[in-house]
Amino acid sequence: MLILNEEDFLAKGNERACYLHPQDKNKAIKVTLENSKRKKNKQTKMEIAYYKQLEKRGLKNWKHLPQYFGEIKTNKGLGFIVEVIRDYDGQVSKNFAYYLKQDGVQTYQKELEQYREYFVDNCIIFNYGMMPKNMLLRKNSPTDFDLVLIDGLGDVSHFTLPNKIPYFARRRINRRWMKFVRKYLINLKNCF
Numbered sequence: 372m373l374i375l376n377e378e379d380f381l382a383k384g385n386e387r388a389c390y391l392h393p394q395d396k397n398k399a400i401k402v403t404l405e406n407s408k409r410k411k412n413k414q415t416k417m418e419i420a421y422y423k424q425l426e427k428r429g430l431k432n433w434k435h436l437p438q439y440f441g442e443i444k445t446n447k448g449l450g451f452i453v454e455v456i457r458d459y460d461g462q463v464s465k466n467f468a469y470y471l472k473q474d475g476v477q478t479y480q481k482e483l484e485q486y487r488e489y490f491v492d493n494c495i496i497f498n499y500g501m502m503p504k505n506m507l508l509r510k511n512s513p514t515d516f517d518l519v520l521i522d523g524l525g526d527v528s529h530f531t532l533p534n535k536i537p538y539f540a541r542r543r544i545n546r547r548w549m550k551f552v553r554k555y556l557i558n559l560k561n562c563f
């Protein structure tokens with residue numbers, strides 16, 4: 372069992388906390404917060420199930436998702452290991468809401484289009500977790516950026532037939548993308 376110490380704490384959301392791996396600063400462990408009884412582990416289970424599916428499928432391009440390194444038992448319950456998203460200077464990347472507030476949405480049209488294409492081309496389904504505060508803007512250099520989805524991968528019904536047929540899956544991805552644009556990018560105040 373891996374012991375997670377408070378000194379390795381990275382950040383938390385409503386449901387999960389993220390700790391740096393004590394032996395590898397490029398890996399993080401996500402665990403469900405103890406007081407999060409609401410959807411008990413649902414999000415985590417869905418995310419792990421989808422990661423496994425992507426591995427099975429042999430996805431090679433992880434440009435817009437943190438890489439997945441499996442499940443792990445910790446003193447804070449069952450967790451899973453993912454790549455920590457860092458900028459070229461080694462800092463953990465900041466979320467997209469931060470940059471939208473600073474620069475507006477126009478600045479990031481290119482990054483948004485590349486990101487959208489990644490999900491459509493690779494047929495990767497995301498859920499309602501797709502929102503600017505769950506996306507990190509990784510700075511590969513002072514001028515080259517990638518958006519990375521850290522929370523919102525998968526679908527409650529990802530084993531159902533429509534998600535297995537690329538035509539229907541893409542239709543779902545496109546519809547969810549349009550909703551994301553309408554809810555968050557047309558109305559930036561919903562991001563903060």
Ligand SMILES: Nc1ncnc2c1ncn2[C@@H]1O[C@H](COP(=O)(O)OP(=O)(O)O)[C@@H](O)[C@H]1O
Nearest residue numbers: 382383384385386387389437454455456521522
């Ligand atoms: N791969 C990652 N790299 C860097 N930081 C991360 C990563 N995954 C999560 N985090 C940080 O941990 C926080 C909580 O993780 P998240 O998956 O969003 O949990 P929740 O489901 O509770 O919102 C994020 O808001 C982010 O600050």
Ligand SMILES: [Mg+2]
Nearest residue numbers: 384385505522
């Ligand atoms: Mg989150």
